[in-house]
Amino acid sequence: MSPVSMDRNRIVSVVTVDNPPVNALSQAVREGLVTAIEAAEADSESQAIVIICAGRTFIAGADIKEFGKPALEPFLPDVVARIEACEKPVIAAIHGTALGGGFEVALGCHYRIALSSAAIGLPEVNLGLLPGATGTQRLPRLIGAEHALDIMLTGKPVRAGRALEYGALDKVVAGTDLRAAAISFAEDCVAKGPRRIRDMTVPEVDAGLFDTTRKKIAPKTRGLISPEKIIRAVELATKTSFDEGCADERELFLECMASPQSSGLRHAFFAERSVAKVPGLSKDTPQRDVTSVAVIGAGTMGAGIAYNSLASGLQVTLLDINEEGLLRGEKTVRGLYEGGVKRGKVAASDMEAGLARFSTSQNYEDIADVDIVIEAVFESMTIKKEVFAALDKTIKKGAVLATNTSTLSIDDIAASTSRPQDVIGLHFFSPAHIMRLLEIVRGKGTADDVIATSLALAKRLGKIGVVVGNCVGFVGNRMLYSYGRESQLLLLEGAAPEYIDKVLYDWGMAMGPNAVGDLAGLDIGYNGRKERVDLPDDSRFYQVANVLVEMGRLGQKTGKGTFLYEKGSRKPIPDPEVDAIIEAEAERLGVKRREISSAEIIERCIYGLVVEGARILEEGIASRSADIDVVWMNGYGFPRYRGGPMHYADTVGLDKVYATVCEFSERFGPMYWEPPKLLKELAESGKRFSDL
Numbered sequence: 001m002s003p004v005s006m007d008r009n010r011i012v013s014v015v016t017v018d019n020p021p022v023n024a025l026s027q028a029v030r031e032g033l034v035t036a037i038e039a040a041e042a043d044s045e046s047q048a049i050v051i052i053c054a055g056r057t058f059i060a061g062a063d064i065k066e067f068g069k070p071a072l073e074p075f076l077p078d079v080v081a082r083i084e085a086c087e088k089p090v091i092a093a094i095h096g097t098a099l100g101g102g103f104e105v106a107l108g109c110h111y112r113i114a115l116s117s118a119a120i121g122l123p124e125v126n127l128g129l130l131p132g133a134t135g136t137q138r139l140p141r142l143i144g145a146e147h148a149l150d151i152m153l154t155g156k157p158v159r160a161g162r163a164l165e166y167g168a169l170d171k172v173v174a175g176t177d178l179r180a181a182a183i184s185f186a187e188d189c190v191a192k193g194p195r196r197i198r199d200m201t202v203p204e205v206d207a208g209l210f211d212t213t214r215k216k217i218a219p220k221t222r223g224l225i226s227p228e229k230i231i232r233a234v235e236l237a238t239k240t241s242f243d244e245g246c247a248d249e250r251e252l253f254l255e256c257m258a259s260p261q262s263s264g265l266r267h268a269f270f271a272e273r274s275v276a277k278v279p280g281l282s283k284d285t286p287q288r289d290v291t292s293v294a295v296i297g298a299g300t301m302g303a304g305i306a307y308n309s310l311a312s313g314l315q316v317t318l319l320d321i322n323e324e325g326l327l328r329g330e331k332t333v334r335g336l337y338e339g340g341v342k343r344g345k346v347a348a349s350d351m352e353a354g355l356a357r358f359s360t361s362q363n364y365e366d367i368a369d370v371d372i373v374i375e376a377v378f379e380s381m382t383i384k385k386e387v388f389a390a391l392d393k394t395i396k397k398g399a400v401l402a403t404n405t406s407t408l409s410i411d412d413i414a415a416s417t418s419r420p421q422d423v424i425g426l427h428f429f430s431p432a433h434i435m436r437l438l439e440i441v442r443g444k445g446t447a448d449d450v451i452a453t454s455l456a457l458a459k460r461l462g463k464i465g466v467v468v469g470n471c472v473g474f475v476g477n478r479m480l481y482s483y484g485r486e487s488q489l490l491l492l493e494g495a496a497p498e499y500i501d502k503v504l505y506d507w508g509m510a511m512g513p514n515a516v517g518d519l520a521g522l523d524i525g526y527n528g529r530k531e532r533v534d535l536p537d538d539s540r541f542y543q544v545a546n547v548l549v550e551m552g553r554l555g556q557k558t559g560k561g562t563f564l565y566e567k568g569s570r571k572p573i574p575d576p577e578v579d580a581i582i583e584a585e586a587e588r589l590g591v592k593r594r595e596i597s598s599a600e601i602i603e604r605c606i607y608g609l610v611v612e613g614a615r616i617l618e619e620g621i622a623s624r625s626a627d628i629d630v631v632w633m634n635g636y637g638f639p640r641y642r643g644g645p646m647h648y649a650d651t652v653g654l655d656k657v658y659a660t661v662c663e664f665s666e667r668f669g670p671m672y673w674e675p676p677k678l679l680k681e682l683a684e685s686g687k688r689f690s691d692l
């Protein structure tokens, strides 16, 4: 049965698209739309046509699942053109979100009506694309180049009220009966007849608009190719005929579609949606009720988690046995709220409501009735065990007991309680209220409903929860050890800190590894390594960082780390003193220094990640390579357009990656570079991580 059906209400034909979950424009929908428009045009009783959608939203775009496969007719630009060519007025009736190709279909219509709760948008840029069904040519004609550029370059949806102000919509109605409102509006449109955007001209634009826009977006679009193509397409709309502009748009769109960047971003889109479906965990797993949270430890992380929880509507108690620390934590929470209000990101009324749900305590008895505890104390097994033993004694049965440890064993922590089924790791990333990743670490005793509850909590906190297994450092920090290890070895072997950072930054990482170390504090990793009993027998392992910490060079907080920092500045400045320290260490350890190419830096650091990722998959710590990608894109600044380390390795080709890893194993020894069996097997059988 076609996902597009039609009925008639007096003189108005109503074409309904019903293609759950989001009415994406599959081939069947495209074909159904053309058939329906032709039938309505041929119907002598019909004088106007409404296109409306069933379910939760108007068409949310092209069907992304079809991308990368051979395109099937009818092509979307032709469908949009066919709708526009209709002799009878066609009205798009929008609820939910009209996005991408969905909004382009609406732009092919002659008029647009929407519910006040609806939104429109062209989010293609998030997929490494530009609107490819004539949106770049139509929207500037309808609302002017400036607003059109903004909508396409940010990819953010625009609410109906604002879209009406821009002229992207013709009418906005309150209530829920969109069908009735659209039919009545369509009747009014009969006398006006079709109004085609292709016949409009783009309103006059400021001559400097395009170059100003290029400059404005540059810092946020580093390395991306589609934003520039969007600007070019819109510029063309102001200069060439509609048909020429559409032909050029098509070419630019196909170039983007074929790019590895779009493949990486499409992978990111689906990977981030797949993490919520955990293999082996039924989607009907019950959840425990969570309305109240206690956060233990009022440091930066604890206060950030408390603020995040308050902003998500939860009742929050921040507990710290140290009075001074607790006061500082309380101040941090208030400061985060006040900063949000000042920047216009938080309404004053939300701050008031949030703070009314906030309390502090130094006494475990006060939190006995909470639904979930999130421990965020100092990263020491001894201290964590003490806290969990105290929680076990005081907290009500059935509460979730979570630890924010970033490396320590969940099973060892759970063993200090009588209820390992309730214990789970919730690894937040700093700053906790901003970073989107939440690693959800299941221990061997963790109950399924605790995992399901944690996934739901992640969503409520506005985070992407990824369920991983228990091992030192879990997925993210375990891989970070390999990445950091290689960048530290490269320092000894002759690559300057600023050179390593520049190479990896230019490759797309949010920051270089040395600058990240200084930002986080080199002592954090140092103390973490002290807790470990499984460090490799290698005197070079993180040796530069060790020496710097022992000299008191902890990073930004001491004004000196791997780099120097001027007072009040976060800008890393290369320090000759550090170069001398590195050279002396290399000599002491017998490391021969040499010229190191940027290609080697990238391969050593990124394949270091891939090799560890493969081991993590072998051990079942992550159930899918996409889970690893989501962790690295959302927690560690891995470029989204490269799709995460495992997707990146797939795009390079695992045979090539394997060959390089074998070469490294010969050159640098097998201690770090012994190729994982999984990588060898996949490479030899011509498969990819995503085939697992």
Ligand code: 3HC
Pocket: 021, 022, 024, 057, 060, 061, 062, 063, 064, 065, 076, 097, 099, 100, 101, 102, 104, 123, 124, 127, 129, 130, 131, 132, 133, 135, 270, 273, 274
């Ligand atoms: N194609 C295929 N599947 C899609 C899809 C699309 N455009 N949009 C969403 N889906 C799928 C999701 O993968 C998910 O599938 P799953 O249940 O199997 O995991 C399901 O629909 C529901 O999606 P969400 O979990 O994201 O649901 P939400 O309610 O949170 O959000 C949404 C709904 C706002 C529509 C969000 O899904 C979204 O932003 N979708 C992408 C919209 C988009 O990028 N459109 C442009 C596509 S490119 C294009 O149109 C090119 C054109 O210019 C030629």
